[in-house]
Amino acid sequence: MAIITLLTDFGLADAYVGIMRGVILGINPAATVVDLTHGVPPQDIGYAAFELGTAWRYFPTGTVHVVVVDPGVGGERAAIAARVGEQFFVAPDNGVLSYVLAEGPAAVYRLTERRYWLPHTSHTFHGRDVFAPVAAHLSLGVPLHALGQPHERPVTFPLPQPRRRPDGTWVAHVIHADRFGNLVTSLPASRQPLDGVRGARIAGRQIDTVVRAYAEAPEGALAILEGSAGYLEIAVRNGSAREKLGAGPGVEVQFLTRN
Amino acid sequence: MAIITLLTDFGLADAYVGIMRGVILGINPAATVVDLTHGVPPQDIGYAAFELGTAWRYFPTGTVHVVVVDPGVGGERAAIAARVGEQFFVAPDNGVLSYVLAEGPAAVYRLTERRYWLPHTSHTFHGRDVFAPVAAHLSLGVPLHALGQPHERPVTFPLPQPRRRPDGTWVAHVIHADRFGNLVTSLPASRQPLDGVRGARIAGRQIDTVVRAYAEAPEGALAILEGSAGYLEIAVRNGSAREKLGAGPGVEVQFLTRN
Amino acid sequence: MAIITLLTDFGLADAYVGIMRGVILGINPAATVVDLTHGVPPQDIGYAAFELGTAWRYFPTGTVHVVVVDPGVGGERAAIAARVGEQFFVAPDNGVLSYVLAEGPAAVYRLTERRYWLPHTSHTFHGRDVFAPVAAHLSLGVPLHALGQPHERPVTFPLPQPRRRPDGTWVAHVIHADRFGNLVTSLPASRQPLDGVRGARIAGRQIDTVVRAYAEAPEGALAILEGSAGYLEIAVRNGSAREKLGAGPGVEVQFLTRN
Numbered sequence: 001m002a003i004i005t006l007l008t009d010f011g012l013a014d015a016y017v018g019i020m021r022g023v024i025l026g027i028n029p030a031a032t033v034v035d036l037t038h039g040v041p042p043q044d045i046g047y048a049a050f051e052l053g054t055a056w057r058y059f060p061t062g063t064v065h066v067v068v069v070d071p072g073v074g075g076e077r078a079a080i081a082a083r084v085g086e087q088f089f090v091a092p093d094n095g096v097l098s099y100v101l102a103e104g105p106a107a108v109y110r111l112t113e114r115r116y117w118l119p120h121t122s123h124t125f126h127g128r129d130v131f132a133p134v135a136a137h138l139s140l141g142v143p144l145h146a147l148g149q150p151h152e153r154p155v156t157f158p159l160p161q162p163r164r165r166p167d168g169t170w171v172a173h174v175i176h177a178d179r180f181g182n183l184v185t186s187l188p189a190s191r192q193p194l195d196g197v198r199g200a201r202i203a204g205r206q207i208d209t210v211v212r213a214y215a216e217a218p219e220g221a222l223a224i225l226e227g228s229a230g231y232l233e234i235a236v237r238n239g240s241a242r243e244k245l246g247a248g249p250g251v252e253v254q255f256l257t258r259n
Numbered sequence: 260m261a262i263i264t265l266l267t268d269f270g271l272a273d274a275y276v277g278i279m280r281g282v283i284l285g286i287n288p289a290a291t292v293v294d295l296t297h298g299v300p301p302q303d304i305g306y307a308a309f310e311l312g313t314a315w316r317y318f319p320t321g322t323v324h325v326v327v328v329d330p331g332v333g334g335e336r337a338a339i340a341a342r343v344g345e346q347f348f349v350a351p352d353n354g355v356l357s358y359v360l361a362e363g364p365a366a367v368y369r370l371t372e373r374r375y376w377l378p379h380t381s382h383t384f385h386g387r388d389v390f391a392p393v394a395a396h397l398s399l400g401v402p403l404h405a406l407g408q409p410h411e412r413p414v415t416f417p418l419p420q421p422r423r424r425p426d427g428t429w430v431a432h433v434i435h436a437d438r439f440g441n442l443v444t445s446l447p448a449s450r451q452p453l454d455g456v457r458g459a460r461i462a463g464r465q466i467d468t469v470v471r472a473y474a475e476a477p478e479g480a481l482a483i484l485e486g487s488a489g490y491l492e493i494a495v496r497n498g499s500a501r502e503k504l505g506a507g508p509g510v511e512v513q514f515l516t517r518n
Numbered sequence: 519m520a521i522i523t524l525l526t527d528f529g530l531a532d533a534y535v536g537i538m539r540g541v542i543l544g545i546n547p548a549a550t551v552v553d554l555t556h557g558v559p560p561q562d563i564g565y566a567a568f569e570l571g572t573a574w575r576y577f578p579t580g581t582v583h584v585v586v587v588d589p590g591v592g593g594e595r596a597a598i599a600a601r602v603g604e605q606f607f608v609a610p611d612n613g614v615l616s617y618v619l620a621e622g623p624a625a626v627y628r629l630t631e632r633r634y635w636l637p638h639t640s641h642t643f644h645g646r647d648v649f650a651p652v653a654a655h656l657s658l659g660v661p662l663h664a665l666g667q668p669h670e671r672p673v674t675f676p677l678p679q680p681r682r683r684p685d686g687t688w689v690a691h692v693i694h695a696d697r698f699g700n701l702v703t704s705l706p707a708s709r710q711p712l713d714g715v716r717g718a719r720i721a722g723r724q725i726d727t728v729v730r731a732y733a734e735a736p737e738g739a740l741a742i743l744e745g746s747a748g749y750l751e752i753a754v755r756n757g758s759a760r761e762k763l764g765a766g767p768g769v770e771v772q773f774l775t776r777n
Contacts, residue, residue, distance in 0.1 A: 003284055005277060011697035012271065012530065013557035015573040016746075018523060021552045022577035025521055029550075029578070032288075034280045039272035042698055043756050055274040058387065059281035060288070071756055074731020123731040125746030128576065179270035180301055213333025213382040228275075228384030238302050238330055262543055264536060271530065291547075293539045298531035314533040317540035317646065319547070438529035439560055472592025472641040487534075487643030497561050497589055 002031045002139035003059060007052055008068040008127060009040035016125070020066075020132040023118065027136035036065075043071040045095050046157070046249075050176050050184075053099025054229040056087060064135045066127075067091040074123030079111040079130055080154055081138065081147050088144070090135045092126070098156040112148035160186035170255040174202075175231070177248045181240025184233050185253050189226040192255060200224050202234060202253040203245045214238075224255070261290045261398035262318060266311055267327040267386060268299035275384070279325075279391040282377065286395035295324075302330040304354050305416070305508075309435050309443075312358025313488040315346060325386075325394045326350040333382030338370040338389055339413055340397065340406050347403070349394045351385070357415040371407035419445035429514040431491070433461075436507045440499025443492050444512050448485045451514060459483050461493060461512040462504045473497075483514070520549045520657035521577060525570055526586040526645060527558035534643070538584075538650040541636065545654035554583075561589040563613050564675070564767075568694050568702075571617025572747040574605060584645075584653045585609040592641030597629040597648055598672055599656065599665050606662070608653045610644070616674040630666035678704035688773040690750070692720075695766045699758025702751050703771050707744040710773060718742050720752060720771040721763045732756075742773070 004024055010016040021033050036055050040048045048069040056065055070077075070092040078093040084106045089097055093110075100106075111130060114121070116137045121129040134147060162172035162185075170192055176184040183202075200207045209223040217223035217237040222244060227233035232255060234241045242248055263283060269275040280292050295314050299307045307328040315324055329336075329351040337352040343365045348356055352369075359365075370389060373380070375396045380388040393406060421431035421444075431446040442461075459466045468482040476482035476496040481503060486492035491514060493500045501507055522542060528534040539551050554573050558566045566587040574583055588595075588610040596611040602624045607615055611628075618624075629648060632639070634655045639647040652665060680690035680703075690705040701720075718725045727741040735741035735755040740762060745751035750773060752759045760766055 003281075003288075005281075007274070011557075012553075012555060014696050015525070015554040015569045016696075018552055018554035019573050019576045022521075022523075022573065022581070025550065025552070026576070026578040029521075032284065033552075034277055034284070035271075036274040036277035037272060039270075051274045055278050055281065058278045058285070060285040063281070072733045075733030077733075122744070122746050124743065128746065178273050178275075215331045215334030215336075225383065226381070228381050228387065262540075262547075264540075266533070291543065293536055293543070293551075294530075295533040295536035296530060298529075310533045314537050314540065317537045317544070319540070319544040322540070437532050437534075474590045474593030474595075484642065485640070487640050487646065
C-alpha cells in the first residue's frame with residue numbers, strides 16, 4: 001500500500017493534475033493516488049490548509065499528502081517534506097501545513113536533494129518537477145532525511161482563535177463555506193459542546209435553532225449544528241446559509257451559551 | 260478485484276470525496292475507487308437515481324456502488340445496502356436506488372451493525388462514517404446479511420412513465436439534461452424504436468429531423484435521436500438543445516409516430 | 519503496470535467518465551486509469567490536442583491515452599489507434615492527435631475489429647463502446663495491428679507557427695488560457711530563449727517585464743515568462759492575464775528580441 005493524496009488550486013480544466021499522476025506512476029507504479037480537492041481558489045493558502053486539516057486524519061498510516069498551492073513557485077520560498085504522526089506531507093513552505101503542524105511535533109526537511117526531482121526543473125510547475133517525484137520516492141520508502149536538510153521553522157499562520165467574553169459568549173469567525181453553503185466557524189465543538197449553545201448572531205441576524213442534524217431543522221431556516229469537521233456550523237436545511245446571510249469566510253459569528 | 264463507485268452531491272471544491280476514499284483505503288487497501296459523478300445538484304435525488312441507472316450495468320460483477328445524496332442524514336431515514344443481480348449498492352433509503360431496484364428482485368438490508376462503521380459517527384456526514392466503511396467491508400467479502408436486518412420496503416419513487424395516445428403519439432417528459440445540453444426523455448427506444456418516429460413537439464416547437472448520430476443532423480438544427488442511455492433524446496449538433504429550447508427536466512415532449 | 523489516461527469534453531456532472539472506467543475495469547481489472555481533463559470545452563478539438571500535447575510525455579512507457587472529443591461520433595470519421603514512441607493513443611481521427619503526431623513517426627491503425635469493442639455499439643457514445651474497450655485490450659497487450667487496418671493519413675491540423683520578422687520580432691498567437699488566466703503562446707522557448715526577449719505587445723498593451731518565475735513579477739503586473747509546457751507565456755502574478763487583457767486564444771502577440 002502506498003497512498004499519495006493531491007491538494008491543489010489547479011482546477012480540473014487543464015491536465016496539470018493528470019501530469020502529476022503521470023510523474024508519480026513513472027516512479028512508483030503501485031501508488032494509489034487520491035484527489036483531496038483541486039478546487040482551492042487560486043493562491044488561497046488558508047483554504048487549502050483548512051481542507052487538508054479536515055482530511056488527513058482519515059487516511060492510513062504511511063500516506064503521503066502533497067499540497068501545491070504555490071504562488072511563490074520558482075522564488076525564494078522553501079519546498080519542504082514533513083512527518084506528523086505516521087503520515088507525510090510535501091508542500092511549499094508557505095503556511096499550507098498550518099493546521100497539520102499544530103497537531104504535534106513534526107520532523108521537517110527542506111527539499112534540496114535534486115536526485116529525487118525530475119531531471120529538468122522548471123520555475124513555474126514544481127508540483128510536477130519537485131513535489132510529485134519527491135512524494136513518489138517517499139512512498140517507495142526513501143527516508144525523510146535523505147531529501148534534504150532539517151528545516152527549523154516552517155512557515156505557519158496563526159489559526160483562528162475564538163475568544164470567550166465574561167458573559168460566556170464566544171466570538172468566532174467563519175473559516176470556510178462549503179459547496180452546500182454551510183458556514184464552518186472557528187469554534188470547535190470540543191471547546192464548546194453543542195448542547196451548551198442557545199443561539200448565534202451573524203450578519204445582523206439572530207439564530208435560535210440548535211439541531212444535531214440538518215434534517216431536524218425547519219425547511220429553509222437558519223440553524224446551528226456541529227459540522228462534520230468538528231466545528232460549530234451555521235446551515236440551512238436544503239438551502240445555503242452563505243446565500244441566505246450573504247456571509248462567507250472572515251465574517252464574525254457570536255455563539256450565546258447557557259451558563 | 261474490488262471496485263467501489265462513488266456518486267454524490269458533494270461537488271469537488273471540498274475534500275469530502277477524498278475523505279471517503281481515505282476511509283475506504285484504510286479498510287481495503289486494494290480497492291479501486293471510481294467516481295461516477297459528484298456534480299449532482301445539492302439534494303437532487305432524482306438526478307442521482309438517473310445517473311446511477313445509466314451507469315451501473317457497465318461495471319463488473321461484484322462492484323459496490325455508494326450513493327450519498329442524503330438530505331435526511333442524521334434523521335429518521337434508514338441507511339441500506341442492497342444486492343441487485345451480482346452488484347451491490349449502499350445508500351440512504353430515500354429513492355436514489357429507484358432505477359436500480361426497478362430492474363428486478365433485490366436483497367435489501369438496513370444498516371444497523373455499527374462494527375462496520377467508523378468508531379465515531381457524526382450526524383452530518385454518513386458518507387464518511389457509515390457508507391464508505393460499509394462499502395469497504397462489502398468489497399472485502401462481508402456478506403450483506405451481516406450488515407443489519409432485512410429491510411422490507413425500500414423507498415422508491417415512481418419512474419416517469421410515457422403514455423401513448425390512441426393516435427399513436429407518445430406523451431413523455433424530459434428527465435435529464437447533460438453537459439452538452441442534450442435533453443434525455445422518459446421514452447426508451449426499447450418501447451418506441453427510432454425508425455418509427457417521425458417528429459416531436461416540445462416547448463412550442465415542432466421537430467422533424469430524426470437522425471442516428473449527432474453528425475447526421477444539420478449544424479445548429481434540433482434533432483431527435485437515440486441517446487447513449489437508450490432513451491429518445493432531443494439534441495442540437497454542436498450546440499445545446501437545452502439552451503435553444505429553454506427547456507429542461509420536467510418539460511413535456513410528444514413523439515409523433517408513423518402508425 | 520497498465521496505465522490508461524482519459525481526456526474528454528464530457529465534464530464531470532454526468533457519469534460518462536465513470537462509465538468508461540467501468541468498461542475498462544471489466545476488461546482489465548488491473549488498469550490504473552488517470553484523468554487528464556474532462557473540462558475541454560464541448561467539441562473543442564484544438565483545446566484537447568494542446569492538453570494532450572503538454573501531458574503525454576510525462577507518462578511511462580506503455581501508457582495508453584484515450585481522447586474522446588468527438589463531434590463526428592456515429593458518422594463517417596474514422597476511429598484510430600496509434601503508437602508514437604513507446605506510448606499508445608486511441609481517438610477519433612479528427613485532429614486531436616495533431617501535437618502528438620508532429621513528434622515523429624507513428625504507426626496508425628483504423629479501428630475495425632469489432633471483437634475489441636462492446637457487443638452493442640451505439641451511434642452516440644463511442645467513448646464507452648469503442649475507445650474504452652480498445653484501450654483496455656491494448657493495455658492487456660493486444661498488438662496495434664490486431665485492431666484494424668493500417669490508416670495512411672490521419673487527420674491533423676497545422677500547428678500554430680510563429681514567424682520572425684526581419685527586425686527580429688516574433689509574431690505569435692495565444693494558443694491556450696489556463697485556470698489561472700495565464701496566456702500560453704505559440705512561441706516555444708526552444709526557438710526563442712527567454713533571456714533574448716525584451717518585451718511583448720498584445721491587445722494594445724506593451725509589456726516590458728521579463729521574469730523566470732511568477733513570484734519575481736510585481737504584484738498585479740503583466741509579465742513574460744517561460745510556462746511549464748515550454749512556451750513563452752503572458753501572466754499576472756496572483757492575477758489573471760486573460761482578464762487584465764481581455765484576451766484569449768487566437769489573439770496575436772508579438773515578442774521583441776534583443777538582437
